[in-house]
Amino acid sequence: MLTLQNVQKKHLTAFGLRQLTLLSVCLFLMSQPAAADEVLLKDGTLLDGTAVKVPGLTASVVNRNVKGNVRIDQFWMIDDDVRRYFVNRLLVEDVLESDDLARQITFDLKHQRTSRKAGPSTVGGFSQIEPFDQFGRRTVFLTVNQERTPIIQGITELRPNSFKVDSLTHQWEYYLDTYTLQPEILLSLIEQASNRSDPNERKAAVVFFVQAKMLKQAEAELDRISEEFPELKDWAEDYRSQIYEARARESFHEIDSRRKAGQHQLAITFAKATPVDKVSGTLYRTSREILAEYEEALQKRDEVVLMLDMLQAKIDEKQADKLRSLRAKLLAELTIDTIDRLNPFLRSKVDDSLSPDQKLALAYSGWVLGEANAILDLNEAILLWKARFLTLEFLRNAEDPLHDDELIEQLTGLEFIGMERIVQMIPLLPPPLMGPFLPPGQIDQRVVPVSADEAPTSYSIMLPPGYSPHREYPLLVVLRASGRTENETLNWWGGNQQKQGWSQRRGYIVIAPKYCDEIATSYGGNTTAHEVVTKSIQDVRKRYRIDSDRVYLAGHGMGGDACLDIGMSRPDWFAGVIPITGVCGRICNYYWENGPDLSWYLVNGDRDRTTLDTNANVLNTMMKHRQNVILCVYKSRGYESYYEEQEKIFAWMQLQQRPPLSEVKEFEAGTMRRSESSFNWIDAKGLRDDLFPADIYSQRKAKPIFGKATPGNVVYAQVPGSGVTVWLAPELVDFDERIQIRFNMKRGRNEFIQPSIKTMLTRLRETGDRKRLYWAKVEL
Template sequence: MTERIFSKSVSRYHCANLHFKRASVILLAYLFLLVQGLSPAGNVRAGEVELKNGTIIRGELAPILGLTDALAAKIQGKGPEDPDPAAPILMVDNGIIRYFVPRRSVVRLNNDQDLSLLETFQLNQQTSGRQHMLKEVGSYIDVTDFDEYGRRTVTLKTSKGQLPLLQGVTEITPHHLKVIGLKHQWELGLRTTSIKHEILKAMLNRTIDPLNPNERIAVARFYIQAGLYLQAAEAFDGIERDFPEYKEKITTFVKDLRTLHSQQLLDELKQRRKAGQHQLAQLAITKFPTNNVSQSILRQIREIEDDYLRGHDQIEKAKFRLGELEAEVKDPTTKNLLQAYRREVITQLNFESVERLSAFLNLESDDSLSAREKLAIAYSGWIVGAANVVTDLDTALNFWTARAQILDYLRSEEEKQQEAILEVLNKLEGISTAIVKQMIPLLPPVLEAPVRDNAEAFSIQVTDPNAEVPVSYSVLLPIEYNPHHIYPMIVALRPSHRTAKSELSWWGRFKNGPGQSQRRGYIVISPEYLQKGQQDYHDNVTAHYAVIQSIRDARKRFSVDSDRIFLAGHGTGADAAFDIGMSHPSLFAGVIPIAGKTSAFNLHYWKNAKHLPWYIVGGELDRDTLAHNSLVVNRMMRYGYDVIYAEYKGRGYENYYEEIHNLFNWMDLQQRFKYPKEIEKKILRPIDNRFYWVRTEKFPPQIMRPKIVNGNKRIQARPVPLNVSIKVGNVIYVRSGGKITTLWLSPELVDYDERLEVRIGGKRKFNDFLRPDMDAMLDDFQNRGDRQKLFDVRLDFF
C-alpha cells in the first residue's frame, strides 16, 4: 500500500534522492510520507510554508528537483558549479492547486497541520466508460451550474468543434471540491467558496440525514471552517429550531462563530480605512453588531470610532482657526493671498489630507507663536508636509507661488517657457531643490483626471505631443477615490479575445457591483497594447511603449503609489506580462501572468528579474504551459528568486478568478525594489534600456532588430550587457554595450558630501562633488511622473 501511494504521489515530480535503488523504494516512500506530514496509517496531515515576503501557503509538502521530469533529470546530473543542486523547489499541494516556490525563499516550514479535523462530505456519482483521458483543456464555451446531485456540464472548444462533458462532485471539503468526469478521465478541484451558496447547501443536504442533529452540526462546522459565517449562523439557527434540546451543545460553536464573524467584519472595516473609504468605514461602525461580541473587538471598534471623531474635530478646528488667525493679519495683499489659499485648503480638507496640518493643529494654541507664524506653519505644511514646515509667513507664501510655477513647468512642453519658470523659481526666497523635492509628492494632478462618481470604467487618450504612436488605456478607480490618498495600481493586459474593459471587470467588478480592486483600494488600468486584429503577442516594441506611456500618463493624472504598481495579464496579456516585466523590472512591484507563456526573450532576460516578485497562475491541462514556462521559471527558482507558481490540477485555459483573493493578499505584501547599488542586466531591444537609475543608448546595429527564429523559441542576436555598481569610496563603475550612458542619482544612492568618481569602461569620466539640480529633477519627474522615486542629479556620458 505504501509503495502504491508513493508512486502516485511522485510519478510526475522528482523528490530529492530519487537516485536510490529500487530495493530502497519502500523505505524512501515511508520517509517521503513523513516529510509530507502523512502517517502510513492514513491520517491526513499537511504543512504550512511561510515565504520571505510574508505569504503563507498550506498543503502537503514535497521537495522536488525540477518543475518537470526532464528538468529534474538534467538538474540531478549537474556538477558542483550549480548554485543549489539539492531539491531547490518546494511543492505545496492543497488538493486543487500545486504551489511551487523556491526553497531559498522559505523562512518557516511547519509540518503539523491536521487535515483530519476538517469536515468532509462524500457524494456518490455514477460513472460509465471513462476510457478517454483529457490531455489538454482549452477555453470553456459554456459551463452550467452544479445541480443538487453535484453534476454539471462543461462544453469545451476543441479542434473538432464543441465537446460537452459531464462532471460530478465526489468530495466536498471546507477548502475545495473534488470533481471527476463521469464519462471520461478528468479530475480537478474547485474552491468551495466559488460555488453558489444555495447550490453548495443543496449538495451538502444530499450527503446527510436532516433528521440527525449531529450531521446537521457537522454541516454548520463545515461552514465555519470554510469562512462562510452567515451560512453557519443560518445552519445553527435551524438546528436550534428543529432540535431545541441541542441548544446547550451548540452554545460553544455559536459563541466561536460570533467571534469569527465579528473579526471578519472588523477586518473588512480596517480594509476600508486602509483603502481610504472612510464613508463606508464610518457606516460600517454604525451597523457593527455589539451583542455577544468580545471586549477586544469592541475596544478596537471604539478606537476606530474615536479616531474618526478626532479627525472630524481636527478638520473643523482647522477651518475655524485658519479664519480666526487670518483676521489678525493687517497687510491687505497678504490677507488676499491667505483668503484664496484658505478656500483651497477648506475645499480639500478631509480625513486623508488633514495630516498636512498636524503641525499647525499641535501648535495653534501656543502663545509663544504669533498669528503669522502659526499661519506659516499651516500653509507651508499644506505644500511640503507637516514634517517640513516653516514659521516665516513670507517663505510659506513663496511655497505656494513655487508650487504654481512647478505645475506650469510640468504642464508645459516649450523649453523656453520652462527655462523662464526655472529662473523665477531660483529667485524665490526660501525655494531650493530640496524644498521642491518635498513639494512633488503633495502636488495636485499634473494632468486632468476625469474622476467619475459612478465607479465605472472609462477611457483615456494619452496626450503626449511627443508620442511615437497613439496610446490609450481604460481606467477603473476604487470606491471613494480621493486624490489625497495614495493608491497601488494594477496594469492589466487583456487577452486578445476580450476587451480592455472586460479585463478591468475581472479585477474590479462583481455582478455589476464593486469587485476586489474597488473594494481594496487599487487603481486598475488596461492599456491598448495590441495592434488592431492582433491575436498573438509577438514581443513587439509597440506593446512596450503603450504600457510604459500608459503608466506614466496615469501617474500624472491619478494618485498612484509608484512603489506598488503591478503588471498582470490573462492569456495573450500574460505572454506580454512575462516579456514586459523582465524587460522593465524597475517599473513594477510584482508581475502576475495568468494562463500565459514565456517568450524567447525571457530565456535571455530572466536574470533581469532578480529583484522582481512573480505570482504565476496556470492550469495543468492548459496546453504545454508548465513544461514551456519551466525553461525560465525553473532557473529563477533555483537561484532563489521571489516566485510563486500556482498550477491548478486538471484545469485548462481559464481566467482563474478563484485565485483573486490570494493575488490581492500577495500584492498587499509587495513593494518595488527602488535603489539597487548593483545592476547586472541584458539588453536585446533599444526600448529595454533603462533600469532603475541607469539608461544606456546608441547600441550596436545587431540588437536594433533581433530576429526570433525556430517558432518564437530562439533569438538570433547576442544581448548587450549592462553592469553598474556603486562601491565603497563613492565610486560608480559602469560597463555597457551602449555608447551613451545616463545616471540619475539621489542621496539614497551616493554621498553628496564626498567627491563622486564615475568610471565607464575602466576610464574615469567624472570626479567631483554633486550639486542638486532642480531642472534635472523636474525634467525627470515630468517624463516619468514617479513621485516615490525622485532624482535630483543627472550625469550624461557620451
Template structure:
C-alpha cells in the first residue's frame, strides 16, 4: 500500500528528474485485514504450476498469486475482501549495479542449507557457501539490482564459482552502513540530483532518518539555493519520522510495555513536529497520568473504607487484597476496579458494600463484582483453595480441598471459573540470570517420567496478570531450542536485552527440546508430540498465557513436526507456521483438519522438491478457501527466512483461536490424536490406527468425527471412535435450558450432577422431569484446568456416550 506522505516526498524530490520506473503492482485486500502488494495472476493450483503448467489451461483458477519480485504469495480467492485494485502510481527508485555477471554455466536447481555467508563488500559482493549432494559449494554473488524492497543477486564470473543464479533478498536485511556504501557507488557524489535519488530510495524503504541525513548533507554541500529547495522535504520527513515513532510507541503500549512508552513520550522530540502529532503525544501522556491517578485513588479510598470496618478478621482479609493491589494494580489490571470506582464515593452504600465491590472486582473482574462482603471474602478463601487443588499431588488431597470449596458461599462454578482466569500462574518462576532478564531454562516430566527441557523468553515488562500471546518454536536438525528463541526474540545485546520482534510485539517464546540426540528427521511419534504438548501445558502453569493466541512454528525438520502436530491437535493453536517444511505421512490424511486452523507456509523456490511434494496438500487448502497463506522466496533455498518475520507478526496479530466452533470435522489415525475442541475420543478401531512404526498404512481408512452445536442448545456428534465424550461450557450452550445431545444417532440422557452449579434444590426439583438438563460440575471444571491447563476456557460439564 502506498503511503500518501511518501508520494508527496517523492514528488518533491523527483521533480525535474527522469522517472526511473513506474510500478504496475496492485493492492490486494484480504478479509483478515492484510494488504498484499505486487503483480497478480490467477492460477488453478500449485501442483500444475510446478509439474505441468499446460494442464491448467482453461481450468478454474481459485488461487491468487501475488508477486512482489522478492517472493510469491499464494492465497485462496475466497479470502479476498475486494477485487484487487491498482495503487497510486509511485516512482520506484531502482539502482542497476554493474557486476561481471556469469551469463552461462551451471544452473542451480536446488540449494541445501547455507553453511556460511560472508558480509557484503562495498561493491555489493559476497560469498555464499551451500551444501549440495556433491558437497559444499561456494557461490560468488553480486547485487545487480537494488530497490527499496528487494535486492537481486546474481552469480559472478569467478574461478571459484561456475554457477549461474538469480536470488532475491529483502533490502532491509542488508546492514545500513553497507547499503549506504553500495548506493553511493552508483551515483555521482558531486551531483545533487543524483544524491536525491539516494534520499528518495531511503524514503521508499521507510528509512526516514537516513533520508533526512542525506538531504541535510546535500544542503550543506551545495549551498543555500539547494537548501531552500529541500527544506519542505526535510520538514515533511520529520513529520513522517515522528508519526512512525508514535506508531512504534503505540505498538509497545499495546504489548504491555507501559514504563518504556511513558518514558519515551516524556522525551518525544518536538522541534519541527506538527501540532497534530504533538497533541496525540499529549493525549497519551494524559491517559497515563490519569491511570496513575486512578490507581492512587483506589488505594487511598480502600484504606479509608477499611478503617470503618469493625470486624478485625474482615479487615485482615481485606488487607491481603490491599497488599496485592499495592504490588499488582497497574495499567494492565485497573479495569478490574471499574465498578468500585463508580461507587467508591457513594455514601448511600455501606463501606462494607463498597469494599465488597473492590475485593470481588479484583478477584473475579468488575463485571462479576458484588456488594456482599462475606461472599466477596469467601472468594478470597476459595482462590487459595483452588490453588491448593490445582497443585495437589494426589487425588485424595484434591477431594478434601474440593469439599472445602463447595462449603464456601462463593463456591459455584461461575465464580471459580473466573477466579481461575484472574489468578496468578500456579507455579512460581525460578530466578532469571541477571544478565539475561526474563529468560528461563525449565523442565517438565513427560510420559514415563522422562524429563523434557524447554526454554522460555518473556517480553520486556512481563506482568503475570496480563495475558500474553505465545510462539512455540521447534528447531531443525543441527540447531538448538536456544537458537530458535534468538530467531524470534533477537540475540542478546550488551547490557542484557534483546532487540528481536517478539520483544517488540510482546510475545512469550517457548522452545522445547523435542528431538532426541543426533535426530535427523521427524518421526511422527508420540514422544515428539508429548515433548511439545507437555512443555506447553507446563508453561500454562508457570506463565500468564493467552491460550487463544498460541502459535506453533518450526524450521526445517521442526517445520515438518509442526505441520503434523498442528493438524493432529488443531484446537490448541491460533495458527501454524511451517518454515522450509514438508507435508508428509499423516498430513496427507489430516488435511481437512486445517479448515479452521490458519497456516502460513514459508519456503524457498530452490529448496529441493519441497514445493512439488507439498503442492497437493496446499492445493487442497487453497482451493477450498482455508485460511492458508503460502510464501515462496525467489531464487532461495533451505534457509531460516528472517526476511519474512515482520509479515509473520502482522499475520499473527490478526488471528485468535475460536475454541468453541459451532461445527467441525476431524480425522484421526493415531491413538493420541483424540481431542478436538470440545470432543474427546477413545477406543478407536484397531483397523483404523496406524502407528508411525507401521507406516505406510495398508489402507487409507481414517476415523472421521463430525460435530455440530446449534443455537437451540442441541449438539450432534458422529464418530467412528468407540467412545465419545462431549465437554461443555457456558460459552457454547445455556445450562439453564434443556440440552439435547445426540451421539452417533442416539439421544443421550443426562443425569443430574451432584454439584447444583448455583441452582437451589427446589429450582432443580421444579424442572420438568421429561427435559434433559446438564448441570455444571465443580470437580469437572477444576480437573479440566488441572489437566489441560487452559484457564481461559475451562469446561464445566461433560457427557459420555
C-alpha cells in the first residue's frame, strides 16, 4: 500500500505531490487497520483504533491543505473498523501504541452469495431491519429510487470489538460493534465457527468473550467447559478468578459514575452486590471504603441532628425560637451532597473554646454561604437566612415591579448583607420555581412563552434517578429528527421507566424543546427555533438545579442541522454541541469562528447523502484553527441514529465545560441576523435594517460584535448598531477603580461604577444562569 509517510519522503513536483497525496488518502481510507492505538486528547478524551496522520478529512479537501511542495499532516485519523475519528493533531496529548488487536481472537463464517449487484452509493436510512438469525443472516430494506429494496446480509467475521457484515446480494460490507449483537446469537455463531470438541477452541471462546467485555457470557462458557472437560477444571477456576476481578472493576466503574451523578442509593446497592470475597485485596478494600464513606455520611447526618438539638437547648429562648424554622428547613435540605457545608459545625464539637451560639452560627451560616464562608456570629447568621428568603422571593417575582423595589429595599437594609454575601449564597440556593419531581424515565411537558408576537411553545423533560434540588446537574438539550416526536427523542437519549438510558445512568436532565412544527421535514434556518431553545433553557434553569457551564445541545437529522446553526449562533450558551447526521447550512460558512471555545462532536456515515463532503469544508477550517472538534464517521453507513456512539458521547460530555467568564474577557462574534445581537457580556442595540437584508447570503461576511476588557479597566465594545449594553462583573473589571468604556472606538464613560444587587438579581431572574453573575450594566 502506498502510505502517506512514503509519499512525504519522495521528491515530487507540486502537481505530483497533490495527486499522490490524494491517491494515498483514498488507498488508506479503503484499507483495514492492522494494529491498535490509544489516542489521548488534551481534554482527556480517549479514542481507540489504528492512528495515522492525514492531511485532510476527505479526499475532496486534501488539495486545499496541500500547498505546493509543502505538506502538513494536520489531523490524526483513528480507525477502529466500525468508524473513523478525525481530530486536529495539536489537540492530541499522546498516542500510545498497543498490540491488543494482534492478540485478539477472531472467528470466520461463510455464507452462500446469491448475487453481486452494485451496493448503495448512499444510504438514506433503513425502512426496516430484521434481527440476525442464529446463522448470522438478516434482511434489511432500503428505499432506492422510491422502491423498497431488500438486501440480505451475513456475518462473515467476528472480532471482540467488531463484526463484519457482508451483503450476500449486493456489493456492500461494513463493521458493527460486537456488543450490539444479541449474546445468544453471538454464541450460536461461535459454535458454528469453531470445533466445540477441541479444548483449545473452547478456551478461545472464553478469551473472546473476555476481550469483548461480555463477562457474563465468559463465565457461562467456563461453566460448560468445567462440565464437559473435567481435565480443564483447574484452568477454568483460575480463569474464573480473573473474570470476577474484571466484573468487579466494571462494577466499581459504574459505582463511581453513579456517585458522580448523585445516585447514591444505586451506588450503595451496587457496592453491596459486588462479589468482594472473590476479588483481589485492592478491590475488596475499595468496596469497603466506598461503603464506609456512605456510612460516615449517614452518621454525620445523625450527628448534625443531635448537635442542633443539644445546642439549641442551651441558648437564649428567643434565639432558639428564631432557629426552629431554620432547623426544619436545613434538615429538609440535608443530603449526602450537602453535608459538607456543615463541616465547620461538625468540627466544632470538640472545640470547647466556642460557645453554643458560635457553634450554631457555624451551622446556619455554613448552610447559606458554604463551609469556606461560615461565621461565628449567630445574629449575623440569622440575618443571612432572611437575606436568602428575600433573594428567593425576588427571583420568583416576575410580574410586580413595585414588589421588586420593596424586596430590594429590605435586602439592602439588612446589616452585614452586601453584594459579596449575596454572590456567595446564590450557588447554594434551591431553584426559585420548583419543578415537579418525576420518577426516573417519566416524561413531563411544560409550556413556555416565547415572545409577545409568538405563540407559546413547550419542551418535554426527563429527570435522572435520585434527582435532588440541592445539587447541580448537567443539562442536555435534544432536538428531534423529522418523523420523530419530542418524547421519542427523550427516550432515545434517556430510555424509559423500564430500562435506563445513558442520560439517566450518567445523571443528566434532558429536555426536548418543540423547536419546529409537527409536520416539519427540514430545519431551513428558522430563527424562531433559536428563541425556543434559549427560552426553554432559561425556564428549566429556574425550576431545576442546572450547572450552566455544562449545557449541551444535540440533535439528529434536521435537529442536527439546527444544532450546527444554533451552536454557532449562540456559542456562549453551551459547553458542547453534538450534531448527529446534521448538515452544515450556508450560515456555517460565516459563523464557524463565533465559538472558538465551544466543543463539537459530530457523527455521520460516509454514505449519508453528501453530508460528509458538505460538512468537510467548514469542519476542515474549524479544525485547522485548533477548535475542539471530533468528527466521527461510520464506515459504509448512511442516515442512521448511531445509538452505538452514545456511551462515547456521554464520556466526552463529562470532560467539556463552558469557559468561566474570566476567560472570555475578549471575544469577537459575527452576526447576520437581527435576532443575534447578544454575545457573552455585550448586547447590541439599534442594529440598522440595511445591515440585515432578507437574503442574508447576499452579504459577503458576518457583521462583527466585539468586546474586550483590559487589565487597566478599559472596556471596548464594538457593534454594528447605534447603542450597546455592557454587562460587568469582577472577572472583567475592578469596581474599586475607575472604569473607562469605549463604544465603537469612541471614548465613552470614565467613572466609578457601583455594583447593584437589583441589577444582578434581575439578570439572574431572566436567565437562570448562576455561573455568570453580572454586578452592573452600562447603557451607551
